[in-house]
Amino acid sequence: MKRLDGKVAVVTGAASGIGRAIACLFAREGARVVAVDWKPEPLEASVAGILAEGHQASACLADVSNSEDVQRIMRTAAGTHGRLDVLVNNAAIQILGRLDETSEEDWDRLQAVNLKGVFLCTKYAIPELRRAGGGAIVNIASILGLVGDPDLAAYCAMKGGVIALTRAAALSYGPEGIRVNAICPGDVDTPMVREYYDAAPDPAALRAEVSSKYALRRIAAPEEIARTALFLASEDSSFITAGVVVADGGLTAKCY
Ligand SMILES: NC(=O)c1ccc[n+]([C@@H]2O[C@H](COP(=O)([O-])OP(=O)(O)OC[C@H]3O[C@@H](n4cnc5c(N)ncnc54)[C@H](O)[C@@H]3O)[C@@H](O)[C@H]2O)c1
Known part of the structure; x- marks a missing residue:
């Protein structure tokens, strides 16, 4: 028995990096993966890689900061596969800058993708997860939601927001069997x-x-974060919710 047999999983930002590794691993573990990204060619490449291994995946071209796109993602997942069990909020962008150097446009752009994107995907996944009788949401935050980086002020703020949203959502939907956890990777x-x-x-x-x-x-290698996401998405972590899992090779343990 594979760890996600029979499950349907939406993975955002699946065209690259950590999201691609998560989509591949989840498919190997038996999930039917709906791979979401706004970049068509690398997204198709991710899906083609999964299909070539004999596993199940489909591509959904969408911008996670756009409400209509996000509603379409969840309709597609539930419509095509009959259910939704797992959501991985992974898509994000990074814009360098100290606070005073960050333009209002860059702040809004980061907020729209990195925080509102998580809000929208979670909001529109909840009814489907509820219909499935429960499920798991895994948010890819960052150690930069826990500690500061002077050159990534807005990014830090959004990742802190993702951690706060994780805890609030875990409390809201825990009674319905929907677990919500965050991973805070260091450099990957x-x-x-x-x-x-x-x-x-x-x-x-x-x-x-x-x-x-x-x-x-x-x-870290992206596959190491993918294995952490698999743990949080599967029954292996059945009593973990509102968790903030630091996967940082010991980086933030040190003070001096
Ligand atoms: N790489 C790291 O060191 C690191 C560390 C901590 C946290 N993270 C987090 O891990 C996640 C994945 O990062 P990564 O390093 O794999 O990044 P990446 O840039 O390699 O991949 C991100 C993917 O998200 C997609 N994406 C961006 N905006 C989107 C949008 N609006 N709609 C749909 N898709 C969108 C991109 O096209 C890309 O395919 C992010 O949330 C990132 O903040 C990364």
Whole structure:
């Protein structure tokens, strides 16, 4: 018996990085995956990879910050597969900047994708999860929702919001058997973090410096975060809700 046999899972931001790894792992574990992203070609590539392994997935091109798109995602999942059991809110963007350097437009853009996107997907998934008799929501937050980064002020604020929303939703829907948890990864080797390193004058030096701060002396692979998401999406974590799981290789354990 695989851990998500018979389950239908929506994974947002499934065209790249952590979302792609989650979509692949969930499909290998028996889920029918609805892979969501706003980038058509890499999204099709994610789905093609899953189908080529003999597992089940479909692509849903959508912008998580758009209410009509999000309602269509949930209708598609429930309409095509008859149910929805798992939602992974993973899609996000990153915009560099100290608070005073952040434009109002950038703040609004980050808010729309990274926080309102989580709100919308959760809001419109809840009726379907309820109809399925319960389910699991996994929000990909960040350690930057727990600690600060002076150069990512708006991103930190949105990830803090995701953690707060996780706890509130867990309390609201726990009585209906819907569990809501968040994962706070440290650096993960994905295009998002590579872009961040590439913006530095010496990307290789920055990468080495960042890795040296981790107890494990390395950053994570996307598959490691995917395995944490699988735990939270499956019955293996049946008594965990409102959890904030820090998957950061020991980075935030250290004070000095
Ligand atoms: N990579 C890291 O170091 C790291 C660390 C902590 C948390 N995270 C979080 O993990 C999640 C995944 O990050 P990643 O590193 O894999 O990023 P990524 O940039 O590789 O992938 C993000 C995906 O989300 C999609 N996306 C962005 N906005 C969207 C929208 N409005 N609608 C639909 N799709 C959208 C992108 O097209 C992309 O495919 C994010 O929530 C990110 O904040 C990443």
